[in-house]
Amino acid sequence: MSALSGTGYAVIGLLSVRSWSTYELAQQVQRSLGWFWPRTERKIYDEARRLVERGYASSANEMVGRRRRTMYSITPAGRTALAEWLGADSAPMKLESEALVRVFFADGGSLDDLLATLEGMRAEAEEKLTVLWGMAEALDEPAYEFSRRLQINALGLRFQLDHHRMVAEWATWAYEQAAGWNSTIDLGGWDWRNALRS
Amino acid sequence: MSALSGTGYAVIGLLSVRSWSTYELAQQVQRSLGWFWPRTERKIYDEARRLVERGYASSANEMVGRRRRTMYSITPAGRTALAEWLGADSAPMKLESEALVRVFFADGGSLDDLLATLEGMRAEAEEKLTVLWGMAEALDEPAYEFSRRLQINALGLRFQLDHHRMVAEWATWAYEQAAGWNSTIDLGGWDWRNALRS
DNA sequence: GCTTAGGCACTGCCATTGGCAGTATGTCAA
DNA sequence: TTGACATACTGCCAATGGCAGTGCCTAAGC
Numbered sequence: 001m002s003a004l005s006g007t008g009y010a011v012i013g014l015l016s017v018r019s020w021s022t023y024e025l026a027q028q029v030q031r032s033l034g035w036f037w038p039r040t041e042r043k044i045y046d047e048a049r050r051l052v053e054r055g056y057a058s059s060a061n062e063m064v065g066r067r068r069r070t071m072y073s074i075t076p077a078g079r080t081a082l083a084e085w086l087g088a089d090s091a092p093m094k095l096e097s098e099a100l101v102r103v104f105f106a107d108g109g110s111l112d113d114l115l116a117t118l119e120g121m122r123a124e125a126e127e128k129l130t131v132l133w134g135m136a137e138a139l140d141e142p143a144y145e146f147s148r149r150l151q152i153n154a155l156g157l158r159f160q161l162d163h164h165r166m167v168a169e170w171a172t173w174a175y176e177q178a179a180g181w182n183s184t185i186d187l188g189g190w191d192w193r194n195a196l197r198s
Numbered sequence: 199m200s201a202l203s204g205t206g207y208a209v210i211g212l213l214s215v216r217s218w219s220t221y222e223l224a225q226q227v228q229r230s231l232g233w234f235w236p237r238t239e240r241k242i243y244d245e246a247r248r249l250v251e252r253g254y255a256s257s258a259n260e261m262v263g264r265r266r267r268t269m270y271s272i273t274p275a276g277r278t279a280l281a282e283w284l285g286a287d288s289a290p291m292k293l294e295s296e297a298l299v300r301v302f303f304a305d306g307g308s309l310d311d312l313l314a315t316l317e318g319m320r321a322e323a324e325e326k327l328t329v330l331w332g333m334a335e336a337l338d339e340p341a342y343e344f345s346r347r348l349q350i351n352a353l354g355l356r357f358q359l360d361h362h363r364m365v366a367e368w369a370t371w372a373y374e375q376a377a378g379w380n381s382t383i384d385l386g387g388w389d390w391r392n393a394l395r396s
Numbered sequence: 397g398c399t400t401a402g403g404c405a406c407t408g409c410c411a412t413t414g415g416c417a418g419t420a421t422g423t424c425a426a
Numbered sequence: 427t428t429g430a431c432a433t434a435c436t437g438c439c440a441a442t443g444g445c446a447g448t449g450c451c452t453a454a455g456c
Contacts, residue, residue: 090300093297121288
């Protein structure tokens with residue numbers, strides 16, 4: 001009887017769009033939700049079964065040759081639960097970056113290591129941006145599966161574009177700053193006060 | 199003999215600055231590292247003990263009245279391990295936002311709910327910015343405990359400022375867009391293509 | 397017609413994490 | 427001297443991450 005987890009509602013949300021097999025759900029959680037709600041595929045299988053237990057989804061076995069697969073669909077109770085959840089307060093946003101930990105403790109290592117970490121961050125952000133641009137273009141295709149939801153998706157897509165653009169710009173800036181230092185301890189006369197300005 | 203977790207290295211990093219009691223470590227993980235490496239206080243107690251097991255830290259029992267506390271210090275092996283880790287590749291950055299999940303599935307709920315979610319995101323980002331500005335000012339105080347590390351900290355602080363500023367700006371923009379819609383399904387003639395530009 | 401690479405459709409397992417609750421002592425101010 | 431709040435942890439359990447393993451299906455290439 002305990003409340004559903006955020007992941008539970010995320011799965012209901014996907015089911016509100018259409019019915020999916022668990023495998024498809026797991027894929028979709030990686031591909032679309034993964035950008036702002038990263039969860040391992042593994043757990044989606046458990047979560048979907050839980051939704052059925054609580055009456056928010058129904059499952060049906062299909063056969064593909066001799067192989068069974070489970071298709072999940074949302075129930076009216078599921079739709080109500082989703083709508084209610086959409087009106088609730090959200091948990092604070094979380095950011096997790098091993099690279100930023102390395103930047104934070106950079107004075108325990110070499111300047112080259114710091115520069116490599118910063119360059120890695122820039123490259124990662126650029127890669128993500130390339131993928132996002134591809135997604136933005138795909139929205140234009142009329143055959144796009146979620147055309148009904150395409151417009152609202154633009155909000156989230158824009159968030160991701162802004163986010164990764166910001167990371168890429170910060171990393172480029174930080175690299176330039178650090179490149180002028182003598183070491184991670186002796187930063188020359190670097191003007192950190194100016195770095196925090198606007 | 200298995201490798202240390204990222205959290206393990208984060209704790210070694212803190213110990214590289216000075217010695218701490220476990221309670222202080224746990225606090226510090228919340229206050230400073232928490233911005234980009236959020237972990238519950240609880241686990242820090244276990245993690246510190248693990249560092250001792252592996253020889254990266256040493257512990258000493260002190261007495262405050264009749265109450266015992268454990269102080270942890272870094273060992274030379276710990277310093278070496280930290281320096282090595284600083285040269286390794288970082289795991290990809292992760293972002294987790296329940297609010298963005300609600301935006302993504304907003305068409306299952308009311309427009310008011312979407313607007314409330316967006317306003318919540320803006321307010322949260324503004325609050326974080328206020329705290330960060332306070333931290334930036336504290337850097338100016340000459341008595342600042344980490345004055346040796348203050349300069350390098352400016353890089354990370356700048357990241358956080360940029361990040362939360364971006365969130366606040368996006369949320370404000372998204373609110374304005376959504377405020378003009380008729381519902382979460384009927385967006386009027388909203389130009390989503392333009393929303394993805396620049 | 398046969399092989400094989402890659403996608404589909406899961407399940408098991410276990411270490412790590414999150415999060416809450418609980419215990420007990422220390423300190424400072426009213 | 428009585429709270430209130432800070433210090434200093436420990437226990438417990440559900441949720442999560444991540445990897446490995448099983449087996450079937452399909453399409454391409456020889």
